[in-house]
Amino acid sequence: MSRLRRMFAVLAAVALGGAILSACGAGTTRRAPGTVLAVGAENQYANVIEQIGGRYVTVTAIESNPNTDPHTFEASPSVAEAVSAAQLVVQNGLGYDSYMNKIESASPSASRKVVEVQKLLGLPDSTPNPHLWYGPTTMPTVAGTLVADLSALQPAHAAYFRARARAFDASLSPWLGALAALRSDHAGIPVATTEPVGDYMLQAAGTVNLTPFTLQADIMNGVDPAPQDVGAQESLLADHRVKAFVYNQQVVDPLTESFLAAAKRAHVPVVGVYETMPTPGYDYQSWMLAETDALRAAVLEGKSTQKL
Amino acid sequence: MKAVAHALLEPGFFSSSQVHVAVAVGAAAAVVAAAVGSFAVLRGQSFAGEALGDIGATGGAGAFLVGVGPLWGFLAMGSAAAAVMELVGIQRARGRDLATGIVLAVGLGLAALFFSLDATYHPTTGATQTILFGSIFAVPGSTVAPAIALGALALAIVVALHRPLLLVSASPELAAARGLPVRALGAAYLLALAVSVALAALTIGTILSTALLVGPPAAAMRLSARPVRAMVIAALLGVGAVWLGIALSWDSFYWPPSGHGWPVSFFVVALVVVFYGLAALPRAWRSRRCGQRHGAPGQPPTMPARGRRPAVGG
Numbered sequence: 001m002s003r004l005r006r007m008f009a010v011l012a013a014v015a016l017g018g019a020i021l022s023a024c025g026a027g028t029t030r031r032a033p034g035t036v037l038a039v040g041a042e043n044q045y046a047n048v049i050e051q052i053g054g055r056y057v058t059v060t061a062i063e064s065n066p067n068t069d070p071h072t073f074e075a076s077p078s079v080a081e082a083v084s085a086a087q088l089v090v091q092n093g094l095g096y097d098s099y100m101n102k103i104e105s106a107s108p109s110a111s112r113k114v115v116e117v118q119k120l121l122g123l124p125d126s127t128p129n130p131h132l133w134y135g136p137t138t139m140p141t142v143a144g145t146l147v148a149d150l151s152a153l154q155p156a157h158a159a160y161f162r163a164r165a166r167a168f169d170a171s172l173s174p175w176l177g178a179l180a181a182l183r184s185d186h187a188g189i190p191v192a193t194t195e196p197v198g199d200y201m202l203q204a205a206g207t208v209n210l211t212p213f214t215l216q217a218d219i220m221n222g223v224d225p226a227p228q229d230v231g232a233q234e235s236l237l238a239d240h241r242v243k244a245f246v247y248n249q250q251v252v253d254p255l256t257e258s259f260l261a262a263a264k265r266a267h268v269p270v271v272g273v274y275e276t277m278p279t280p281g282y283d284y285q286s287w288m289l290a291e292t293d294a295l296r297a298a299v300l301e302g303k304s305t306q307k308l
Numbered sequence: 309m310k311a312v313a314h315a316l317l318e319p320g321f322f323s324s325s326q327v328h329v330a331v332a333v334g335a336a337a338a339v340v341a342a343a344v345g346s347f348a349v350l351r352g353q354s355f356a357g358e359a360l361g362d363i364g365a366t367g368g369a370g371a372f373l374v375g376v377g378p379l380w381g382f383l384a385m386g387s388a389a390a391a392v393m394e395l396v397g398i399q400r401a402r403g404r405d406l407a408t409g410i411v412l413a414v415g416l417g418l419a420a421l422f423f424s425l426d427a428t429y430h431p432t433t434g435a436t437q438t439i440l441f442g443s444i445f446a447v448p449g450s451t452v453a454p455a456i457a458l459g460a461l462a463l464a465i466v467v468a469l470h471r472p473l474l475l476v477s478a479s480p481e482l483a484a485a486r487g488l489p490v491r492a493l494g495a496a497y498l499l500a501l502a503v504s505v506a507l508a509a510l511t512i513g514t515i516l517s518t519a520l521l522v523g524p525p526a527a528a529m530r531l532s533a534r535p536v537r538a539m540v541i542a543a544l545l546g547v548g549a550v551w552l553g554i555a556l557s558w559d560s561f562y563w564p565p566s567g568h569g570w571p572v573s574f575f576v577v578a579l580v581v582v583f584y585g586l587a588a589l590p591r592a593w594r595s596r597r598c599g600q601r602h603g604a605p606g607q608p609p610t611m612p613a614r615g616r617r618p619a620v621g622g
Contacts, residue, residue, distance in 0.1 A: 068428060222436065224443045225446060226445070227326035234325070
């Protein structure tokens with residue numbers, strides 16, 4: 001009898017604890033009245049949603065820790081809650097944030113608008129480089145879609161969203177100008193990378209990435225690299241055959257660290273690049289401009305910018 | 309000779325610094341694993357070796373968290389686990405697998421935690437693959453010296469203690485009656501085992517390290533009943549498997565679809581299994597001949613009692 005009662009007491013305590021915990025969880029997404037609840041799977045997308053939606057959106061970024069690798073990100077219950085409550089979601093696609101698809105199909109909603117940047121750009125699943133936000137045409141396209149989606153959710157503010165999108169597009173011009181200047185004046189500059197994170201930017205800047213793509217993909221995917229590729233990369237750095245070493249600060253292992261050391265030994269300037277927007281202090285366009293300026297400083301002046 | 313090497317090996321093999329490191333670390337790991345592993349097989353501690361290897365994953369994952377080389381993680385966690393196993397009671401045959409199993413379970417639970425923390429708070433990507441399945445071509449050159457020094461230490465322990473260790477392994481009661489410090493010997497041996505497993509984990513990964521530890525000694529014991537000779541054969545087989553595995557992995561880069569090599573660990577483990585299978589041939593052939601001559605299949609003639617103790621304790 002007393003044993004049964006004790007069991008009930010324990011069960012009650014557990015249930016109460018669970019109720020308190022879930023109440024806490026529900027309270028974490030606080031939404032300003034009259035705003036669209038939006039989620040950006042990576043903080044650069046969240047930043048663009050914020051820039052277009054302004055005071056009519058409440059945005060949550062899922063991945064924003066500059067010290068982790070988004071490729072290995074594991075979603076937690078609070079992420080699931082934020083996504084299932086969202087009316088508007090922007091995610092990268094190409095398997096980069098596939099946990100988003102799982103959460104979305106686990107909590108189906110007819111009214112939720114999901115922008116998958118891969119599909120928006122019409123890229124096939126076999127696209128080898130998922131780091132789409134480094135491409136100069138990506139975010140203007142995303143911004144255009146956001147205007148349409150936000151206007152559908154809040155038709156009264158369509159003109160406001162359009163105006164903000166125009167301002168966003170205009171604010172990208174210093175970055176696009178910097179890319180164009182590098183491409184026209186110094187096309188074909190050889191560089192090396194650890195990982196394809198910044199490759200779309202490097203292409204837009206007219207540089208030539210001499211690191212074998214198999215090595216970049218192996219490091220990105222956490223696969224044992226071939227010794228031939230490792231040797232090729234080491235000689236690129238040791239023989240100073242590249243003008244810059246573009247180093248992904250968010251995908252680091254003993255191998256990338258040994259490349260970094262080799263680059264420093266050979267006085268190859270280093271440019272740090274990121275999987276998610278480094279915060280605080282940057283928005284999307286100032287981040288991209290800072291990366292391009294760092295690349296320019298590396299290839300023209302031999303100056304390292306290991307961390308932004 | 310050179311022409312043969314060039315026919316078998318794709319270009320650049322001998323000039324690659326990754327190959328140099330792999331060959332050095334791999335050979336050290338194979339030699340030490342052969343010597344230490346022979347005792348593991350004799351003592352019926354294959355499961356303990358396997359467990360220490362798996363627990364190395366915990367150390368490796370922890371090493372990524374604190375930012376040191378995985379070798380130090382393998383070593384620290386392996387020694388700690390060996391000490392716990394010794395304290396919990398690995399020396400008694402009955403409690404041995406229990407103690408090993410419990411330590412293994414706790415270790416792997418911690419590994420799950422550390423891998424998750426790696427992924428959540430640290431910019432590591434290859435951690436899981438590197439630690440579980442090995443990444444010998446990505447081992448930095450600075451690891452060669454400590455790896456060889458550690459290997460020498462483990463080898464020194466088993467060489468210095470090989471006589472009492474053999475006696476303890478064959479008959480703990482007799483050894484105790486002769487006044488040998490059975491427990492201290494066991495502890496020293498477990499330390500050597502932890503070092504050996506750490507080196508093997510660096511070469512072919514924590515999950516597969518047991519292949520290098522148990523495979524060559526088991527094959528060698530099929531070829532020779534004399535413990536010391538079996539250890540030498542095991543070392544040759546182990547080094548052969550590792551070096552051939554490295555060469556095949558190098559060549560596989562040029563196999564279709566070209567530009568993507570196969571992992572060294574796969575080749576090493578496959579070769580170890582092949583060696584183990586081939587090692588049964590001389591004995592099978594001999595016993596068939598004995599059978600024809602005498603009308604009944606006889607026992608293999610030279611196997612002493614201690615060689616027939618249970619080979620796998622797990």
